[in-house]
Amino acid sequence: MSQHDTPLFTGLLEHIQKNPIQFHIPGHKKGAGMEPKFREFIGHNALAMDLINIGPLDDLHSPKGIIKEAQKLAAEAFGADHTFFSVQGTSGAIMTMVLSVCGPGDKIIVPRNVHKSVMSAIIFSGASPVFIHPEVDKNLGISHGITTESVEKALQQYPDAKGLLVINPTYFGISADLKQIVNIAHSYNVPVLVDEAHGVHIHFHDKLPLSAMQAGADMAATSVHKLGGSMTQSSILNVREGLVSPDRVQSILSMLTTTSTSYLLLASLDAARKQLATKGYELLEQTIQLANQTRYEINKIDHLYCVGEEILGTNATYDYDPTKLIISVKELGITGYDAELWLREHYNIEVELSDLYNLLCLITPGDTEYETSLLIKALRALSKEFSHQANKQAEVSVLLPDIPVLALTPRDAFYAETELVPFEQSVGRIIAEFVMVYPPGIPIFIPGEIITKENLHYIRKNLDAGLPVQGTEDPTLSYIRVIKEHKPIK
Numbered sequence: 001m002s003q004h005d006t007p008l009f010t011g012l013l014e015h016i017q018k019n020p021i022q023f024h025i026p027g028h029k030k031g032a033g034m035e036p037k038f039r040e041f042i043g044h045n046a047l048a049m050d051l052i053n054i055g056p057l058d059d060l061h062s063p064k065g066i067i068k069e070a071q072k073l074a075a076e077a078f079g080a081d082h083t084f085f086s087v088q089g090t091s092g093a094i095m096t097m098v099l100s101v102c103g104p105g106d107k108i109i110v111p112r113n114v115h116k117s118v119m120s121a122i123i124f125s126g127a128s129p130v131f132i133h134p135e136v137d138k139n140l141g142i143s144h145g146i147t148t149e150s151v152e153k154a155l156q157q158y159p160d161a162k163g164l165l166v167i168n169p170t171y172f173g174i175s176a177d178l179k180q181i182v183n184i185a186h187s188y189n190v191p192v193l194v195d196e197a198h199g200v201h202i203h204f205h206d207k208l209p210l211s212a213m214q215a216g217a218d219m220a221a222t223s224v225h226k227l228g229g230s231m232t233q234s235s236i237l238n239v240r241e242g243l244v245s246p247d248r249v250q251s252i253l254s255m256l257t258t259t260s261t262s263y264l265l266l267a268s269l270d271a272a273r274k275q276l277a278t279k280g281y282e283l284l285e286q287t288i289q290l291a292n293q294t295r296y297e298i299n300k301i302d303h304l305y306c307v308g309e310e311i312l313g314t315n316a317t318y319d320y321d322p323t324k325l326i327i328s329v330k331e332l333g334i335t336g337y338d339a340e341l342w343l344r345e346h347y348n349i350e351v352e353l354s355d356l357y358n359l360l361c362l363i364t365p366g367d368t369e370y371e372t373s374l375l376i377k378a379l380r381a382l383s384k385e386f387s388h389q390a391n392k393q394a395e396v397s398v399l400l401p402d403i404p405v406l407a408l409t410p411r412d413a414f415y416a417e418t419e420l421v422p423f424e425q426s427v428g429r430i431i432a433e434f435v436m437v438y439p440p441g442i443p444i445f446i447p448g449e450i451i452t453k454e455n456l457h458y459i460r461k462n463l464d465a466g467l468p469v470q471g472t473e474d475p476t477l478s479y480i481r482v483i484k485e486h487k488p489i490k
């Protein structure tokens with residue numbers, strides 16, 4: 001078996017070719033029982049591949065055949081001892097990593113700017129998070145990764161932690177010195193769990209940051225669907241043997257996974273692995289060049305700044321992924337969200353995300369100069385449109401509030417007796433729900449934290465800018481759920 005083979009995808013094609021008479025789910029039976037307009041749009045091939053774990057097609061919950069072979073090839077391609085396919089996105093793989101190392105009362109060291117799936121797993125497990133402050137970039141108004149110094153400090157204080165979770169690279173493509181972080185954690189026998197949602201491709205080109213497996217990490221949850229060419233929701237969990245047990249990982253992943261696993265997603269993982277392993281370097285070389293060329297052109301536009309390698313050199317900015325275009329629009333006197341709406345309305349362009357100050361655009365092997373030249377053209381027009389109000393001062397201050405204090409474990413807060421109080425009157429109370437802007441899905445508040453005026457102001461600013469603030473029971477955020485206080489009876 002070589003990296004040019006696709007045992008799972010090919011096995012499915014061979015099965016489909018036999019055209020078996022199906023008396024099993026899915027009940028649409030190759031689309032025949034489906035609403036015609038939908039069937040026509042999706043097409044025969046996709047519907048014929050929408051199969052289930054019948055004998056010849058193996059079973060993700062206990063792989064012994066074509067899925068096992070496909071996972072083995074993926075492990076070889078990613079430099080892992082074991083690779084597990086996930087049809088629950090990277091969220092499912094992240095929850096598996098956390099639940100594999102933590103139980104009730106255990107400590108896990110995590111950066112505060114983690115994805116909500118990490119906090120969900122902390123609530124499920126009953127573990128206590130030890131938060132590390134990520135390094136904050138005051139110029140861009142974004143958080144980077146954690147520093148080697150803060151990891152050393154956290155481990156000195158909590159050498160009994162059951163795991164250290166690192167986001168590498170961040171959503172914006174910035175990475176820390178992961179190899180050094182792994183060395184420090186391993187000197188305490190603490191396994192390193194990497195949220196590699198935004199870094200499936202970095203393993204396949206030497207001009208990109210080191211991947212989790214290259215850096216010696218113990219586990220990595222990697223979104224093949226985000227930047228690796230597989231279908232949305234398909235991810236992998238890479239495991240290195242030693243500090244974690246692959247058998248436990250398999251059983252926890254299985255506990256969190258649907259029994260009706262999509263073969264479209266699984267086959268797309270197999271095909272994406274083949275492409276990354278056999279053509280990844282060449283495709284990424286072209287992508288990096290295209291992104292660098294685009295960055296250069298954007299930086300020639302008045303009042304816009306596209307981040308490049310000058311960002312490197314701090315303790316948390318050890319390396320970066322040039323295929324991510326972080327475009328700061330703050331000098332134009334508009335928010336990133338305003339820019340997103342403007343580009344949608346005037347140029348039919350959809351960006352990856354926007355925040356108060358920036359746009360994020362991704363360049364992948366799916367792009368050509370046609371798309372990037374349209375982006376450059378649109379950004380030139382955006383700059384022209386708003387240049388009359390541009391703030392030419394070099395420094396436009398950004399707002400990024402302090403991280404709130406944790407008063408209760410997230411699980412205790414989540415299950416405590418709670419009440420709804422008006423948003424503006426919640427200062428000083430302990431929050432019982434998540435508040436986050438999605439994307440990127442990083443919590444502004446997690447259950448158990450003390451609400452501060454400064455953080456409410458930050459939420460209000462995001463709401464006023466039109467950004468998608470989510471997570472609360474009341475979508476309008478007029479009310480917020482807090483831990484009930486029992487006042488003495490007068």
Ligand SMILES: Cc1ncc(COP(=O)(O)O)c(C=O)c1O
Nearest residue numbers: 089090091092115171195197223
């Ligand atoms: C940093 C980070 N981790 C994890 C995830 C979860 O990935 P998925 O959407 O595949 O569940 C995301 C998704 O945006 C993310 O940004």
